[in-house]
Amino acid sequence: MAASVKQLSTFIAIACVIGLALSLNSYYLAITLEEDDEYEAWCDISGYSSCTKVLQSEYSSGFGLIAPYLGNDSFLNVSNGIFGLLFYTIELILGFSTSSLTVKAQAVLLFLSNAVLAWLAYVLLFEIQELCIICIGLYFTNVIITVLTIVRFRRLQQAKPKPSSGTKKKAPAKKGRSKKD
Incomplete structure (x- = not known):
């Protein structure tokens, strides 16, 4: 049985809430690690999986792309968790609209977000060389x-x-006498 539009919207909302929770956790860990270098995150589970190393990297703010171009002090060079909170909030709101235009806007935002996440996945695997449970x-x-x-x-x-x-099909002409007769 295929899911209805309403059910799909509900599933999207649930996924957005999960995204919000993960983004909030990422932001919380980033702030905590800034204040306490000795803090050990719950997601540091092995030598190959360390959220701490990822969240302390240059890529954890502004996707590692803002600082080189706009500087470390740019208002856009914030924790990636902030971007996640903003993104999932917008997706959550858009997820309940049935307007085709709104759904198209949602798809464009998802495309951009997936492009950024592909970049961050590349960085995670080939630059930082760590696994991050929150990121995955x-x-x-x-x-x-x-x-x-x-x-x-x-x-x-x-x-x-x-x-x-x-x-439109034209109505059949009436038979009968015309006015000229």
Whole structure:
């Protein structure tokens, strides 16, 4: 049985709440690590999986892209967790709209977000060379929201009434006497 648009919106909302929780945790850990270098995050589970190393890297603020171009003091060079909180809040709000335009806007934001996360996944694996449970959780959350949004958009398109062909059939001419007679 296929999920309805309302059910898909609910699933998107649940995924957004998970994204918000992960982003909030990332932001909390980033702040805590700034204040206490000795703090050990709950997600530091082995020599290969360390959220601490990731959150203390240059890539944990402004995606590692803002500081080189706009400087460390730029208002955009904030913790990636802040961007996540903003993004998932917007996605949560947009997720309940049934407007095609809103769903398209949601898809564009998801595309941009997935591009940024692909960049961060590359950095995670090849630059920092650590696994981060929070980061991987965010990657999966975004993929789930993206798939659900695409399915939701298709369902909304299917639910739209089909436009007519544009040519109206003319009413048959009345038989009988014309005014000229």
